[in-house]
Amino acid sequence: VNKGSWKNSYQFYTKEVSEISLRRTLLSASLRRALEKNEFVLYYQPIIDVKSGQITGVETLVRWDHPEFGLLQPDKFIPLADETSLIVEIGKWVLQEACKQARYWQDAGGEPISIAVNTSAIELGQSPYLNYITEVLKKERFDPALLELEITESVLMRDADTSIKVLRELKQMGIKIAIDNFGIGFTSLNCLKKYPIDILKMDRSLTNDMTTSADSLSIVNAIVGLAKNLGILVLAKGIETQEQLDLLTKMNCNKVQGFIFSEPVTGEKLLSFIKLRKTGTFT
Ligand code: C2E
Ligand code: MG
Ligand code: MG
Numbered sequence: 001v002n003k004g005s006w007k008n009s010y011q012f013y014t015k016e017v018s019e020i021s022l023r024r025t026l027l028s029a030s031l032r033r034a035l036e037k038n039e040f041v042l043y044y045q046p047i048i049d050v051k052s053g054q055i056t057g058v059e060t061l062v063r064w065d066h067p068e069f070g071l072l073q074p075d076k077f078i079p080l081a082d083e084t085s086l087i088v089e090i091g092k093w094v095l096q097e098a099c100k101q102a103r104y105w106q107d108a109g110g111e112p113i114s115i116a117v118n119t120s121a122i123e124l125g126q127s128p129y130l131n132y133i134t135e136v137l138k139k140e141r142f143d144p145a146l147l148e149l150e151i152t153e154s155v156l157m158r159d160a161d162t163s164i165k166v167l168r169e170l171k172q173m174g175i176k177i178a179i180d181n182f183g184i185g186f187t188s189l190n191c192l193k194k195y196p197i198d199i200l201k202m203d204r205s206l207t208n209d210m211t212t213s214a215d216s217l218s219i220v221n222a223i224v225g226l227a228k229n230l231g232i233l234v235l236a237k238g239i240e241t242q243e244q245l246d247l248l249t250k251m252n253c254n255k256v257q258g259f260i261f262s263e264p265v266t267g268e269k270l271l272s273f274i275k276l277r278k279t280g281t282f283t
Contacts, residue, residue, distance in 0.1 A: 028084045031077060034064055035089055041065050042097050043264035046273055047116065047235065047257045050249055055273060057114035057148070059257065060098045061264045062090065082120050091123045092132055099140035099147075101267045109274040116148040116178060121155045124166050134173065144174035148199065151177065153185030156195060164195060171196040178235075183223055192230055199255075200227050204238025211243045224251045 034040060044058040064072040081087040098115045106112050123129050137144050149170060155163055156179075167177055176198040184203045192200075202223055210216045220236070227234035236248050239258030248256060262273065 024080065024084075027077070027080055028086060031081055031084070031086050031090075034066070035086070035093065039065050039067070040090065040093060040097075041071075042094065042101065042267065044101070044115075044267060044270045045257060045264040046262050046270070047114075047255055048261050050245075050253055050256055055113060056255070057116060057146075058270060059116040059150070059264075060094060060118070062094055062118075078120075082122060085122055087120045088123055088126060088129070091117075091119065091129075092136075094118075095133065096136050096140070099136055099142040102146070103140055103142060104267070105271055105274055109271050111274075112143065112146055113274065114146040114148055114176070116150050118180065119149045119151050119155075121152075121158050124151060124155055124163055125158070127166070130166060130169055133170070133175070137173075145176070148176040148178050150180040150201065152180050153182065153191075156191050157185075160194075167196055181237075183219065189226070192226075192232075197232055199233040199235060201235045201237055201257075204258075207236045207238055207244060207248075210247060211241070217247070220248075221251055224248075224253050227254075228252070 041063050043061045043063055045061060046055045047057040047059060048054065049056045062074055062078070064077055066072050078087070078090075081090050095117055098117055102113065102115050133147075136142070137147065151163075151167075171177060177196060178199040178201050179197055180201045181203040182200040183206050200223065202220065206216055206220050206223070208216075210220050224234050233254045235255035235257060236244075236253050237257050239245055239248070239256045239260050241260060244258075245256060245260060265273070
């Protein structure tokens with residue numbers, strides 16, 4: 001055994017690790033500062049009802065307007081926020097901001113639309129989260145029936161008993177529950193029976209190659225059918241082409257979301273979409 005080379009790689013290894021943890025520490029400190037300085041912004045992507053062609057809601061998507069690096073996408077900071085539990089604070093801010101914005105749209109644009117908020121497993125695992133949601137809804141005088149919480153399949157697998165309890169309470173408040181990225185995880189179909197689910201959001205990877213892969217098309221078809229039979233709504237994410245939209249319309253998929261209608265936009269821009277919807281020119 002060449003001790004020298006072992007020692008070198010060991011040193012290399014520890015150096016790597018400490019660099020990584022240093023980077024994490026710096027990043028989580030700056031995330032905290034970003035919250036204090038109000039550097040997060042929300043973007044909104046329209047959710048379209050297939051039958052009427054109208055916007056019935058939006059998904060809120062957070063970005064970090066970084067003073068040096070510009071607008072950062074969530075994949076750059078949400079994973080770390082998740083690990084450090086800062087996601088709880090960010091999630092609170094997102095909910096509050098989204099409710100405020102939705103009320104502003106209502107006042108300025110008319111008909112109320114629903115807001116979907118991404119929720120991480122850590123948030124759902126905390127009972128204060130329920131209290132916070134209640135507080136915000138009251139404070140913003142926002143109708144719970146217009147709030148949709150998006151959870152991923154992993155939440156359902158993490159801690160089944162606690163999450164069922166929390167989800168049932170949310171449901172009792174009138175809040176809607178959506179399963180995000182459905183169809184790529186490992187949820188047993190039995191979960192759909194056990195949990196109080198209102199809507200399945202099909203993963204983009206399934207709808208993506210629906211037009212070129214017969215297998216994907218069958219899977220999408222089956223998920224739409226499954227949702228129908230269970231009496232829950234189904235939404236197709238990541239719709240980019242007319243061909244995809246036509247197929248989903250034929251299948252009677254309830255809702256769609258994707259670049260074909262709009263990418264996520266600012267609150268101001270979304271208001272102009274809502275106003276367009278009223279004149280029926282939005283598609
Ligand atoms: P997600 O919930 O799956 O959100 C959908 C993502 O797909 C968004 O990316 C959106 O911009 C993108 N997208 C929408 N339509 C299309 C399309 O037609 N084609 C393609 N290629 N992409 C499309 P974004 O905004 O970068 O968000 C990434 C993820 O970050 C979200 O995935 C969500 O998991 C997470 N995230 C965003 N905001 C929050 C938040 O407030 N809290 C938490 N916990 N997670 C968030
Ligand atoms: Mg993105
Ligand atoms: Mg989502």
